[in-house]
Amino acid sequence: xIQKVPWALIVFVAALFVPVAGSRYYTFLANDxxxxxxxxxxxxxxxxxxxxxxxxxxxxxxIGAYATGILMKxxxxxxxxxxxxxxVVAALFALVFGFFCVxxxxxxxxxxxxxxxxIVWAICFKWNxxxxxxxxxxxxxxxxxxxxxxxxxxxxxxxxxKTSEYFYFLTLLLVAACLWLLRRVVGSPFGRMLTTIRExxxxxxxxxxxxxxxxLAAFVVAGIFAGLSGGLFGIFNRGVFPxxxxxxxxxxxxxxxxxxxxxTFFGPGIGALVLILLNQQIVSYTQYWPLVLGTVLVVLLxxxxxxxxxxxGALSGRLLRRARGA
Amino acid sequence: MLEVRDLVKIFGGxxxxxxxxxxxxRGSIGAIIGPNGAGKTTLFNLITGHLRPDRGRVxxxxxxxxxxxxxDLCRLGVGRSFQRTNIFPRLTVFENVQAAxxxxxxxxxxxxxxxxxxYHAETRGLLESIGLADRAGEVxxxxxxxxxxxxxxxxxxxxxxxxxxxxxxTAGMSASETREAIRLIAEIARERGLTLLFTEHDMEVVxxxxxxxxxxxxxxxxxxxxxxDVRRDEAVRRVYLGEHH
Numbered sequence: 001x002i003q004k005v006p007w008a009l010i011v012f013v014a015a016l017f018v019p020v021a022g023s024r025y026y027t028f029l030a031n032d033x034x035x036x037x038x039x040x041x042x043x044x045x046x047x048x049x050x051x052x053x054x055x056x057x058x059x060x061x062x063i064g065a066y067a068t069g070i071l072m073k074x075x076x077x078x079x080x081x082x083x084x085x086x087x088v089v090a091a092l093f094a095l096v097f098g099f100f101c102v103x104x105x106x107x108x109x110x111x112x113x114x115x116x117x118x119i120v121w122a123i124c125f126k127w128n129x130x131x132x133x134x135x136x137x138x139x140x141x142x143x144x145x146x147x148x149x150x151x152x153x154x155x156x157x158x159x160x161x162k163t164s165e166y167f168y169f170l171t172l173l174l175v176a177a178c179l180w181l182l183r184r185v186v187g188s189p190f191g192r193m194l195t196t197i198r199e200x201x202x203x204x205x206x207x208x209x210x211x212x213x214x215x216l217a218a219f220v221v222a223g224i225f226a227g228l229s230g231g232l233f234g235i236f237n238r239g240v241f242p243x244x245x246x247x248x249x250x251x252x253x254x255x256x257x258x259x260x261x262x263x264t265f266f267g268p269g270i271g272a273l274v275l276i277l278l279n280q281q282i283v284s285y286t287q288y289w290p291l292v293l294g295t296v297l298v299v300l301l302x303x304x305x306x307x308x309x310x311x312x313g314a315l316s317g318r319l320l321r322r323a324r325g326a
Numbered sequence: 327m328l329e330v331r332d333l334v335k336i337f338g339g340x341x342x343x344x345x346x347x348x349x350x351x352r353g354s355i356g357a358i359i360g361p362n363g364a365g366k367t368t369l370f371n372l373i374t375g376h377l378r379p380d381r382g383r384v385x386x387x388x389x390x391x392x393x394x395x396x397x398d399l400c401r402l403g404v405g406r407s408f409q410r411t412n413i414f415p416r417l418t419v420f421e422n423v424q425a426a427x428x429x430x431x432x433x434x435x436x437x438x439x440x441x442x443x444x445y446h447a448e449t450r451g452l453l454e455s456i457g458l459a460d461r462a463g464e465v466x467x468x469x470x471x472x473x474x475x476x477x478x479x480x481x482x483x484x485x486x487x488x489x490x491x492x493x494x495x496t497a498g499m500s501a502s503e504t505r506e507a508i509r510l511i512a513e514i515a516r517e518r519g520l521t522l523l524f525t526e527h528d529m530e531v532v533x534x535x536x537x538x539x540x541x542x543x544x545x546x547x548x549x550x551x552x553x554x555d556v557r558r559d560e561a562v563r564r565v566y567l568g569e570h571h
Contacts, residue, residue, distance in 0.1 A: 184437070184438055185437050187440050187441060187442075188436055188437045188438055188439060188440065188441055189428045189433045189434055189435075189436045189439065189441045189444060190434060190435060190436060190437045191441065192421070192424075192425050192428060192434075192441045193425070193428065193429060193434040195414070195417065195425075196414050196417070196425045196429070199414035199415060199416055199417060200412060200413065200414050200415070202376075202408075202412065203408070203412045203413065203414065203481070204414075204429075205395070205396040205397045206374070206396045206397070206400055206406055206412075206481075206482075207400065207425060207426040207429045207430060207481055207484070207485060208397050208400045208401055208426075208429040208430045208485065209397055209429050209434065210395075210397045211397070214434070217435075
């Protein structure tokens with residue numbers, strides 16, 4: 001059975017070998033993908049599972065990036081604290097912004113999330129003393145990895161790697177853990193309640209679901225994981241900049257979610273992978289990358305409304321049936 | 327058990343419900359009838375908290391529940407089904423009913439337990455009693471219209487209500503489906519000792535099971551009593567005959 005193959009485990013193990021097998025460039029690319037995969041999956045908790053389309057999810061990505069960045073660079077706090085802080089700070093903002101957003105529905109909800117994200121962006125852009133303003137905050141330090149070589153040189157994959165490669169391993173482990181947690185949330189009773197809201201909010205109310213409160217909780221959980229991905233991204237990017245919270249980032253992550261398929265858990269992650277790969281490949285051939293992207297999206301939305309993951313699922317289903325029939 | 331007193335709802339000058347009062351005693355089966363636009367659905371929405379009345383009071387077991395939000399009201403023992411079929415279309419039949427159990431029993435804030443494990447026996451049992459046990463794995467949106475109506479009844483029953491409000495439970499059903507559905511509803515109501523209040527178009531259905539009929543016309547009650555009295559009522563005859571001539 002295709003469904004029984006532990007795809008997530010296979011991808012995880014394969015990803016472990018990227019620094020060994022590939023060049024530094026591929027490690028860099030893979031690191032980028034992994035972080036965006038978490039960002040897109042966090043958005044999908046809202047879009048795919050709760051039926052709330054947020055146009056401002058980059059706000060929490062940016063907030064997380066600044067939280068970790070400021071703590072590590074300006075306060076010299078260890079990554080061990082600065083990373084979870086990204087989630088905590090993003091959660092607080094998501095709680096406040098979400099409180100207002102979930103009072104609106106559909107397009108009004110989307111516009112308000114966008115408005116809050118633009119406010120976050122504007123503050124990051126102007127508040128020179130704290131955020132570095134327009135110039136952003138370059139040179140966020142990597143977490144220290146010396147202790148790993150000192151304490152546990154016997155671990156696999158330890159020894160002889162560059163700091164950026166250690167950071168890749170760290171990212172991979174943390175994102176895998178976050179995705180595992182998100183998966184638990186999605187499959188929990190809480191996740192099922194979110195699905196009933198997506199399917200039919202009016203009816204959900206009348207099986208006793210406090211729709212607004214659940215939507216707010218989903219908003220906060222999505223914010224936490226967006227914040228964590230932002231925290232990682234700031235370090236990976238060697239700097240935090242106001243455009244992390246800009247609307248183009250929100251639309252980028254929304255495109256990944258749609259491209260990969262919001263109907264499945266791993267769809268948005270696949271979307272992140274494919275979009276970044278396409279971007280890298282096509283940009284080297286043509287400067288009209290947005291045109292190509294637009295075309296791909298149009299084809300996908302009309303031809304495969306379930307996204308890449310949806311199309312793959314349908315294909316594997318058909319192959320299975322054919323195999324059985326033969 | 328349910329008392330409605332002098333409910334008024336005005337939509338921009340149009341009096342949708344203009345001072346309606348009636349009682350639904352415990353264990354009774356009551357029907358609300360009236361021509362199209364008489365205010366039946368609005369009245370239901372006022373009782374179940376979807377709309378806030380401009381005036382008047384709804385009490386449930388002596389407790390004032392006027393304007394209580396739907397998600398709170400259904401914890402107080404009010405179950406409801408809707409005129410337009412109202413289910414969770416892309417979940418399976420089983421998942422639909424299971425979700426209702428999870429929500430009603432306050433397990434919705436659990437973030438870690440896999441939901442599959444919860445309320446299996448309860449869900450199976452309920453599907454059995456509404457006649458959908460063999461369709462449990464099907465996607466709810468693919469059920470026939472009658473099947474979806476049955477499922478909706480299941481969602482309402484999962485809340486273990488004391489009183490069940492059904493808005494046109496047989497809307498869009500064929501004659502045979504209607505008979506079957508009504509038999510099922512009456513049977514379940516009797517078994518569980520439910521108070522039943524429903525609106526209905528089909529007069530045959532109404533007079534076959536209702537113990538008490540409230541007739542609405544232009545937002546007001548024009549008759550209220552046992553079927554035989556209502557059948558003989560002058561005002562009711564005028565409204566219904568007037569509609570057909």
